[in-house]
Amino acid sequence: MSNNIDKELPNPPNDSISSLSFSKKADYLAVGSWDNSVRVYEVSPQGQSQGRAMYTHQAPVLSVCWNEEGSRIFSGSVDNTGLMFDVVTGQATQVAQHDGPVKVVKWVNMPHARVLVTGSWDKSVKYWDLRAPSPIATVNLPERCYTLDANYPSMVVGTAGRHILTFDLAKSPMLFQNIVSPLRLQTRVVTCCPDKSGFAIGSVEGRVSFYYIEEHEKRNNYSFKCHRQNSSSKEDQSLIYSINDINFHPVHGSFSTCGSDGAVHFWDRDARLRLKSFSRAPGPITCSAFNNTGSMFAYAVSYDWHKGFSGMTSGLPNKVMIHGVKDEEVRTRAAKR
Incomplete structure (x- = not known):
């Protein structure tokens, strides 16, 4: 991008923005919203x-994603369905059904199958072959699905009750290990590391934790505080904000966090250093996404419902911003040497 000013997308959704996803083949951005739309x-x-x-x-x-070829968009909704949108024909068809809201949709490429995975508040994860009307497999969860991510062969699901379920899809799509989140409060997001070594967890308590999958690497697990502000009150030394999203840069492996405080930060995972902080936005950052090359970063300034319906007041911003990523903002310390 030609300057340092983040650009606003025209004609944004009319309600809170829940999910952003870039195509892996071109700079097309899917935007899911509480106004029932995917733009x-x-x-x-x-x-x-x-x-x-x-x-x-x-x-x-509540969630949008693309297939690997960039020809289809998938979305999950409070209407309990998953839809597939064909970008060539412009047609949307139903491809998934749950007994509760579909919180997450994720397209997963396996060696012998390509499936849509849906996680729901009905306490289940379902795998869908788009050629069949019924799920090819269903996993019952201990609680409602709040977040899900996959980077074959790993898949991670975060649920209510601080359950973190890890799957090895190469062995079985049905079996999982259930661990308790290392963070004390509700899980908001889990994101798989691009090198497949583990995953990041973000919670409502303004903390991020890295959890490594292999036993010999678990000694490297760590957590840190972020998205906090000093308070003027002597009784409360800091204001704590939810971590709403975590994304990894596709080239350098650094990662972003965004939160209810309206802040976005870029971090060096291994050096455990902050690489960049954005100017604070006039509202919560609900979701974010890097494009496929890592040259652009999209983030939504929108109400994140952390105060419930009463917090949805008039005048709150509702926009998607595009940031042109500079190399020095995301290159890790090891890469700079």
């Missing part, structure tokens, strides 16, 4: 954007 924008290298498509659910959209 698709084409984003230029200069940060200029224009709407290309839109489709709707019958209730708020």
